[in-house]
Amino acid sequence: MSVHQSVIRWQRAPHESDPSTYSRNHRVTLNGDQQVDVSASVEFKGDSSCADPEQMLISAVSSCHMLFFLAIAEFQGYRVESYEDDPLGYLERNDKKGMEVTRIELSPRITFGGDKVPDQKAISRMHAGAHRNCFIRNSITAEVTVNHL
Structure with a gap:
């Protein structure tokens, strides 16, 4: 803990x-x-020059996914040179007549280096493992999708 x-x-x-x-x-x-x-x-009525809580939530989901992906890649012998994402979160009405972040879309772009470079199938498995293990994703009800191809 x-x-x-x-x-x-x-x-x-x-x-x-x-x-x-x-x-x-x-x-x-x-x-x-x-x-x-x-x-x-x-x-x-917020200030556009500041972060907002919804941005911080989607950033936390993206960051958590990335950190698990990097750990899995390293464990499997892959060298990640760069990882970029532009996550999107959708604040929408829910069934209870309130608002919630219902969906988060991750779109990671990853560059690998070294002698061992994964194919798309291996990359998909690493994303699936990161998705399954991400603490933040496991803590929220929003649907999180990973678009990585």
């Missing part, structure tokens, strides 16, 4: 363009005093 924490700090301030409400901007502090400016998404 492991425990993970962050620090969230918000202080009332006027909304930049709507004086009838408050600013959604806040700061998240992570390990090593990394600070991320966060706000609601623009559609919910």
